[in-house]
Every structure is written in structure tokens, then in C-alpha cells.
Amino acid sequence: MAKNGKNRYTTAWGAPVADDQNSISAGERGPLLLQDVHLLQKLAHFNRERIPERVVHAKGAGAYGYFEVTNDVSKYTKAKFLSRVGKKTEMFARFSTVGGERGSADTARDPRGFALKFYTEDGNYDLVGNNTPVFFIRDTIKFPDFIHTQKRHPKSNLPDPDMFWDFLSLTPESIHQVTILFSDRGTPYSYRHMNGYSSHTYMWYNEKGDYHWVQFHFKTEQGIKNFNLHEAREMAGKDPNHATRDLYYTIEKGDYPSWKLEVQIMPPEDAKKYRFDAFDITKVWLHADYPPIEVGRMVLDKNPDNYFDDVEQAAFSPGNFVPGIGPSPDKMLQGRLFAYHDTHRHRLGPNYEQLPVNRARHAQTRTYQRDGFMRQNLDGDLYPNYYPNSFDGPEPDPSSIEPPIDVTGLAMRHKPSYPQDDFIQTGLLYGKVMTDTDRNHLVENIVDHLGDAQKRIQLRQCALFYKADPDYGTRVAEGIGLDAKEVKRLAEMSHEERAKATSA
Ligand code: NDP
Numbered sequence: 001m002a003k004n005g006k007n008r009y010t011t012a013w014g015a016p017v018a019d020d021q022n023s024i025s026a027g028e029r030g031p032l033l034l035q036d037v038h039l040l041q042k043l044a045h046f047n048r049e050r051i052p053e054r055v056v057h058a059k060g061a062g063a064y065g066y067f068e069v070t071n072d073v074s075k076y077t078k079a080k081f082l083s084r085v086g087k088k089t090e091m092f093a094r095f096s097t098v099g100g101e102r103g104s105a106d107t108a109r110d111p112r113g114f115a116l117k118f119y120t121e122d123g124n125y126d127l128v129g130n131n132t133p134v135f136f137i138r139d140t141i142k143f144p145d146f147i148h149t150q151k152r153h154p155k156s157n158l159p160d161p162d163m164f165w166d167f168l169s170l171t172p173e174s175i176h177q178v179t180i181l182f183s184d185r186g187t188p189y190s191y192r193h194m195n196g197y198s199s200h201t202y203m204w205y206n207e208k209g210d211y212h213w214v215q216f217h218f219k220t221e222q223g224i225k226n227f228n229l230h231e232a233r234e235m236a237g238k239d240p241n242h243a244t245r246d247l248y249y250t251i252e253k254g255d256y257p258s259w260k261l262e263v264q265i266m267p268p269e270d271a272k273k274y275r276f277d278a279f280d281i282t283k284v285w286l287h288a289d290y291p292p293i294e295v296g297r298m299v300l301d302k303n304p305d306n307y308f309d310d311v312e313q314a315a316f317s318p319g320n321f322v323p324g325i326g327p328s329p330d331k332m333l334q335g336r337l338f339a340y341h342d343t344h345r346h347r348l349g350p351n352y353e354q355l356p357v358n359r360a361r362h363a364q365t366r367t368y369q370r371d372g373f374m375r376q377n378l379d380g381d382l383y384p385n386y387y388p389n390s391f392d393g394p395e396p397d398p399s400s401i402e403p404p405i406d407v408t409g410l411a412m413r414h415k416p417s418y419p420q421d422d423f424i425q426t427g428l429l430y431g432k433v434m435t436d437t438d439r440n441h442l443v444e445n446i447v448d449h450l451g452d453a454q455k456r457i458q459l460r461q462c463a464l465f466y467k468a469d470p471d472y473g474t475r476v477a478e479g480i481g482l483d484a485k486e487v488k489r490l491a492e493m494s495h496e497e498r499a500k501a502t503s504a
Pocket of ligand 1 (some may be wrong): 032284
């Protein structure tokens, strides 16, 4: 039946579709004709429905909400969205697993992405963190290799325990994150039941240009809840979309998840002498040294209208700063400042910031960037396409300048030399923070996974556990059936000696 008005089926160019069930053919049983442009467009567009999957964080779920300031932090930062108690800012959040493909199970053992976009009046501010306060590596140059080890083997196309553990055991700085990943926090019950961390150190600066280093902690108000190994596996079979479903339907029924934001603040002088490298993402700042300060509360209260538009096309970057917040010298962050924008240009095109979910909703964008695929004339373009100009084009605002930081030294490939140990904080986590149940599950989870790797790799990895805590290394070794004395011997070697002693 013909439809008029808003219910009329049209082509993408707006013309009415007369018949969507029968292609135009030459005769009743004849071949189809090229002149059926509706058919051609339908088939051609279908072929182009997929955009490149994110290389990391491919499987995710997201929601809109708001952030509300509950404590005055204006002496530390001039960020307008944090300027006064009670201030609310619209935001979007996307949670994800990291290594798996778009169709992978939500309950996989993996860190979880915790990406936030705040639509502030000074432009969009993105905080692109994880549910873990640390990371596997501290230099971005190792990132592609690390991620390859979490993916499928190039020959078998299967996840491969040898490549997974070979890389980690040859990268001792990973031990802290490996321990968190193989605790039950590596299989959160849902996206609502986990914390989010900036992981990186960032800079906050105030109106006077005084700056501090800062780390962000979003603490779940639903409480931490995790699957154990067996529950996670069972759920992967029963409902591989468990976390996506949980987030969507909880919000749908009006039970809005929330997180409390706390920050740790470090004066710049402290960073020069703190016992752990303040910019090393494999370390935390101990709470006793830098007690968390309350900042505000994030609430997610609206599901996206369209998953592809809002979640699949959401593009976050840790480089999207607003005045009052800036980068730190963290060598993982520095690489991400490039890589996030770059991957969006690849996935979505150079004008991805104009897509509705990515658009600066409460600030006018006025750039001198021009044209490119899918460009829309959002900022009016009623000014020249070059700067400087004498035709009243947009002018820089010197009041938004970041404070200068003192940087000196030789330009070279520096090996880390900060006087610290990669194993102390893992030892604290294992020995002081974890309960007996946490430790039992940690050992069980590792034995289950590392048990499939080659023996020489198992030995090398167990030596790292041993260095964090002899009990930890011994229990994993015994669980796999290794000689604990051999593990101890390897733990006492230097990294280079151990690598040599366990080479193929
Ligand atoms: P505290 O002893 O003051 O607190 C322990 C912290 O560990 C809490 O934040 C807790 O999170 C978190 N935690 C508990 N179980 C796990 C787990 N399985 N995986 C990851 N985190 C867990 O911490 P300290 O500052 O004295 O640091 C001791 C150790 O705690 C660190 O070496 C680090 O491994 C870990 N940790 C420290 C953090 C920090 O920023 N200082 C942040 C997270 C972990 P919750 O409160 O949500 O239960």
C-alpha cells in the first residue's frame, strides 16, 4: 500500500520507493536490469555497512549521562566543568573489552576500557582509561607487539598461550598488571561493577598557572563484583553479551549506574623524588602517600538511540584536553596522544569529530581545517581558510595556554633508571591487599592459563611471580607442576641471565 508523509519508504536521496520486493527484470523470468537504481543502491550500501573494527577495544557498550561536581577542586584546576560544587556536565561513556573481536564474549579475561567524554563549554574533554590503575608496559613503543601477543597467532589464527606468556615473561614491568588481570578483577561481573582509572598521570593547572600531577579513580557505587573463572566461562557460553545486556537493560528500567570520582594530587616537586616514578604507568601512587580527594559523581541515565551512531562511531582521545587539564611525560600517554586521533582518522575519516556523538555539544568549533571526506559545514566557514588573516577569522586565546614544564636532558633512547623496583607494588597487592580467597583464585586463574604454555616460558614467568612474593611464585609453580627450586634459582638471576637460561 502506498504511504505518504513520514512513513513513506524512500531511497537515500529521498525519492519514494514504489516496490521493494521485486527487482526490475527483462521479462518475467529474465535477467535483472542495471537501471534498477534502488536495487543497486541497496546492494552496494549493504556491502559497505561495516567500518574497520577497532584494533583494540573492539567490543563495547556505551551510555549517556552526566557528571556532577561534589567537592571544590578549583584551587587545582581551572577546568570549567569542575569549577563549582553542583555543576553538571553532559557526558558519554563507552566500556569495552580490549583484545577480543566485536563478536567476542563480554566475560573474557581482559582489562576493560573505561572511556569518558565530557561535553564541556570549553570543548570536549576525554578521559580514556581502564578498569585497572596500571598497564602492562611503560613505553608506547612496545604497544603493537604487546597487543599482537593478545591476538590470534598469525599461522593458527588461535589465541596462543606461548606468545601471550613469552612476551609478558620477557617484560618484567608487566607483573603488576598481570596480577590484577589474573585476579577476579580480570573478569568483572558487569561494566557497572568495576572501577575506572585514568591509569596515566595528568596535569591539572589553575588560573595562576600553578600545576599539580593528578591521577583519577572512578569508584563504582554498585560495588565491586566479579565472576570467578568458572562463572565467567559459563556466562561466555550462556550469554556472550552479558555486560552489554546488563548495562542496557539496567538503564532502560531506570536503575542508573553511578561512580564516585576521586583524584590523587601530587605537587610537581614530589614527582622529582617520589619513591616510584610518578609517570610510570606500571606503578600506582600509594594511597597513604597521596590520599584520594573526592571530586564528583558520574551517573549514566540514557541509552543510545542507535548503537552504531553513538557507540561504534564514538571516538575518544586522551589528547582531547580542555583548559585546566594537560598531559604528563608518561611515555605510554605520549604515544596515545598520537594513536587515538590517528586510528579515528583511519576508521571514521578525517572529519570524525563532526559526528553527533563526537561533536563539541556545548562549545563552538572554529578551526582552519578544511574539507576532506564527509565534511559538514558546522562552524559556518564564514571566514578565511588560513591564519593569520585580516578578515576577522578566529583568533587564538592566550588565556588558555598550558603552564611551562622544565624539561632537560639528552635526546636518546633512555633505558628506565629511576630507583625503583617493578615487583614491590605487586608484592603489596598479593601480600597485603588480597584476601586468601583472592590469592586462591589468582593462582587458579594463572595455572589454568599459563599451564598451556611451554615449560621454559612457564619457568620464566613463575620466576617473576616469585620475585613479587616467594609464596606467589611457589604456589603457581606447584600448581603447574614445576620445580619450585628451579623457579627460585631463575628469580635470583638478572633479567638478561634469566632470558638466556630460558631461551628456546
Ligand atoms: P590500599 O591498601 O590503600 O588499597 C588497596 C587498593 O587495592 C584499593 O584501591 C582496592 O580497590 C584495590 N584492590 C583490591 N583488590 C584488587 C585487585 N585484585 N586488583 C586491583 N586492585 C585491587 O592501596 P595502596 O595505595 O597502599 O596500594 C597497595 C596496592 O594496592 C598497590 O600496590 C596496588 O597493587 C593496589 N592498588 C592501589 C591503588 C592506588 O591507586 N594506590 C589503586 C588500585 C589498586 P577498591 O577500593 O576498589 O576495592
